[in-house]
Amino acid sequence: MRTAVTGRSVGVSVCLRDELQNVWIGTTVFNNDSAEQPVPDWRFAATTEQAVLAALQSSALFSDVKVLPRCTDAKRASTQTLAVDVLLHIEPGVFPDQIGGTNQLQRGIGLFQRSVFGLDPFSGLHAVLAIQLTDLVSRKSVGGAAYDPIAPIFDDSILLTPAQLDATKGQFTALLQQVAGSCMTQLGF
Numbered sequence: 001m002r003t004a005v006t007g008r009s010v011g012v013s014v015c016l017r018d019e020l021q022n023v024w025i026g027t028t029v030f031n032n033d034s035a036e037q038p039v040p041d042w043r044f045a046a047t048t049e050q051a052v053l054a055a056l057q058s059s060a061l062f063s064d065v066k067v068l069p070r071c072t073d074a075k076r077a078s079t080q081t082l083a084v085d086v087l088l089h090i091e092p093g094v095f096p097d098q099i100g101g102t103n104q105l106q107r108g109i110g111l112f113q114r115s116v117f118g119l120d121p122f123s124g125l126h127a128v129l130a131i132q133l134t135d136l137v138s139r140k141s142v143g144g145a146a147y148d149p150i151a152p153i154f155d156d157s158i159l160l161t162p163a164q165l166d167a168t169k170g171q172f173t174a175l176l177q178q179v180a181g182s183c184m185t186q187l188g189f
Helices: 044-059 162-186
Strands: 009-014 019-025 033-038 064-067 086-092 094-096 105-107 109-114 122-127 129-135 140-147 150-152
Touching: 009 044, 019 105, 044 064, 044 086, 044 162, 105 109, 122 162, 129 162, 140 162
Parallel strands: 009 064, 009 086, 019 109
Antiparallel strands: 019 033, 086 129, 094 105, 109 122, 122 150, 129 140
16 A cells, blocks of 8 residues: 555545434334434544544655545545545444444444443444545555444433533544544554
8 A cells, every 4th residue: 555655645535524423222123213413613524634634744655745625525536626646535434233233333423322121221432434545546445444443431311411522522532533543554654
């Protein structure tokens, strides 16, 4: 992967929303719920972008690193319009229910909770990212990475209260930075 991109220009595009994706899996199918909880001041995209840019700049592989508009798509992007040779696109990743038994997926950044036989719920913060590196000249993928850690938290509601949001903001930020850094390590940066 390194030889395919060394000395070229790279553009970074982050496609993350500023909402928590909250999923609750109850004891029966009728107890399942999901919701989005807006947290616009948490700046998921900016936090991820900063972590990725730090990894790119410290690697010194690229001749130029450029921040591109949010959600730039490799299928429609061109080297002429973006003025870069390589696109690093970051979006929410997806992974299945950690306990199993449902078809519920955890995606993006949020809180996943699973009640097992009426016991205290298994709960976890999640930040799931998928990063794709695409050569815009040849239109081929030159690498990809995904990461899906869980940080435990216990709460039995589908949405966090304002106090719980305040208490978990730092955890989400740290988790997102860890995930972005791990993805960049997987890509060889």
